[in-house]
Amino acid sequence: MKQRDHRHEAWMGLALDEAREALGSEDVPIGAVVVGPGGEVLGRGRNRREADADPTGHAEVLAIREAARRLGRWRLDDCTLVVTLEPCAMCAGAVVLARIPRLVMGAWDEKAGAAGSVFDVVRERRLNHWVEVFPEVREEECGALLLDFFRARRG
Secondary structure, three states, X not given: OOOOOHHHHHHHHHHHHXXXXXXXXOOOOOEEEEEOOOOOEEEEEEOOHHHHOOOXXXXXXXXXXXXXXXXXXXXXXXXXXEEEEOOOHHHHHHHHHOOOOEEEEEEOOOOOOOEOOOOEHHHOXXXXXXXXXXXXXXXXXXXXXXXXXXXHHHO
């Protein structure tokens, strides 16, 4: 088991803040931040698929886009992506394409996850980039946010 990095928990708090911001919309509350090598937040995102009618409006994609704009480059090879839920195949592909070396994630997505549960796109050996994954950071908190959201929608 990897040694727990306390920065990961603090960064996950920022991603959770983003996820909670989505609660005012119809979007699933998932949040993400891209953190630079000095620990500075370079990009923030929360799901906006419903709000923007955009199928690519996932938290990870939006955070990656903002970080790339801010840095003026697409290659984020010195950054860390922190996200409250395991990325889907699209978002895992974006992580690989942006050359992000580290992924910190909260809850696993046993239905559509692509960072080790259903698929493992971020560590697919046939691709040209591999990502180090730090799972289960504040997992209970991240999972509870999603469970509460879906319970309220069913109720």
